[in-house]
Amino acid sequence: MNIKEASEKTGVSSAAIRYYEKESLIPPIDRTAVGNRDIDDRIxxxxxxxxxxxxxxxxxxxxxxxxxxxxxxEDNTKEQKALLQEQLGVMEEKRDDLQAAIDHLNYKLNHFYDHMESTEEELRELERQHADKVAQKPTEDDDGFNNAY
Amino acid sequence: MNIKEASEKTGVSSAAIRYYEKESLIPPIDRTAVGNRDIDDRIxxxxxxxxxxxxxxxxxxxxxxxxxxxxxxEDNTKEQKALLQEQLGVMEEKRDDLQAAIDHLNYKLNHFYDHMESTEEELRELERQHADKVAQKPTEDDDGFNNAY
DNA sequence: CCTTGCCTTGAAGTACACATGAAGGTTTAA
DNA sequence: TTAAACCTTCATGTGTACTTCAAGGCAAGG
Incomplete structure (x- = not known):
């Protein structure tokens, strides 16, 4: 397939694919007779x-x-392993930060319902969630926003 | 506290703190008599x-x-809620991508052990994990790397 | 033959998120 | 009183990860 099809398939721009090849993030891509990239599923x-x-x-x-x-x-599996583990640590940390931020947003979102168009059913649900939160995380939660509730 | 202490406390550079204030990511910071920033815990x-x-x-x-x-x-809770939910979606997607990449790395890492200094105990563990993976995700898993095992 | 639509390379431009530098003010300590 | 060690604003520089532009080639359709 040509670069445009590959771009559409991956959601990565043609220019970015060329850039990735130049930076060796992807292997050298085969060319057609006239020099156009011919991209296969491996790529x-x-x-x-x-x-x-x-x-x-x-x-x-x-x-x-x-x-x-x-x-x-070369058989550099030790370095590979070390690099993998290092990267894994970085990513797990990132994931946890992200999850913390998601929890934060969910908390706020729930408290919006709390004083808006919430039904009694929702309110009971939120009381339960709030109790959970407090149980898990009893720290002071004022981040300086006017939480408006 | 002055900006340097705040920088040390947060791990954010003084320049970045000034930048955040200018960009209104944090509220206007109080100044001392001579015009220096006086940063409190809210900030x-x-x-x-x-x-x-x-x-x-x-x-x-x-x-x-x-x-x-x-x-x-103003009472723009509806927009606030919409924005929160939008951002939540973005972040959850990001978290899922991250988790997919973590799974990918873990898989590779496990297969390193598989042909390296693994003990029989580890091997049995890995066979179990591999079986789990295959059960969850029976798709073709060749990403074009020489997996070397 | 000419336009359309794809492709190529290489160079230059862009957006973001700061970092750095210049020029100057205040406070403390020797 | 002079230096050190903070601070201020404003302007300019920097690294990353692309994007865009310029100049041109190839193939098909009208």
Whole structure:
């Protein structure tokens, strides 16, 4: 498939695919007789992988280091493992930060219902959730916003 | 406390704190007689909140929109709720991408053990995990890396 | 033959989120 | 009183990750 189809399939712009190839985030892409890129499913999977890691917050630079290790022929499994574990730690931390922020937003969202168009059913639900929150996290929760409830 | 102490307390640079104030991500900070910023715990909490949201991938622009709504006096709870829910969706998607990438790395990591210094105990553990993976996700898992096992 | 629509490379431009530097003010300590 | 160590504003610089532009090639349709 040509680069435009690949772009549509992955949601990554053609320019970005070329950029990823130049930066060696994806392997060298085969060319047709006239020099156009001919992209197969292996490349598509790589692009998707890069997209996932980028969305997860990994920089191009680190992603390249990571991929270089994997593509190398030498038996550098120890370094690979170390790099994997390092990256795993970074990502788990990020995930936890993200979850904390999600919890924060959910909390606020629930308290909106609390003083808006909430039904009694919802109110009872929220009292339960609030009790849960307080049980898990008894810390002072004033972040300086006018929480308006 | 002065800006340097606040910087050390939050891990955010002095320049970034000034930038956040200018961009209205944190409220106007009180000044001392000579015009220096005098930062209290309310501001510290706000800075921490901004840091969390930034780490969660929220842009300065969206964060400002978000905070503006919260700081406004008018009763715009509907818009607030909509914005919260929108942001929540973005963040949950991000969290899921992150979790997918973490799973991916864990899978690779497990397969390293599989052909390295793994004990028989670890091997049995991994067979179980692998079976789980296959059960949950029977899709073709070749991402184009030389998985080396 | 000419337009349309795809492609190529290489260079230059852009947006974001700060970082850094210049020029100057205040307070403390020797 | 002079230096150190903070601070201020305003302007400009920087790194990342692309995007956009310029100049041109190839193939098909009218």
């Amino acid at each position: 598509i999977r790589r692009i998707t992988f890069v997209t996932q890691m980028r969305a997860a917050g990994m920089s191009i630079e680190n992603l390249r280091r990571y991929i270089e290790l994997f593509d190398a022929q | 510290i909490r706000r800075i921490t909140f901004v840091t969390q949201m930034r780490a969660a991938g929220m842009s300065i622009e969206n964060l400002r929109r978000y905070i503006e709504l919260f700081d406004a006096q």
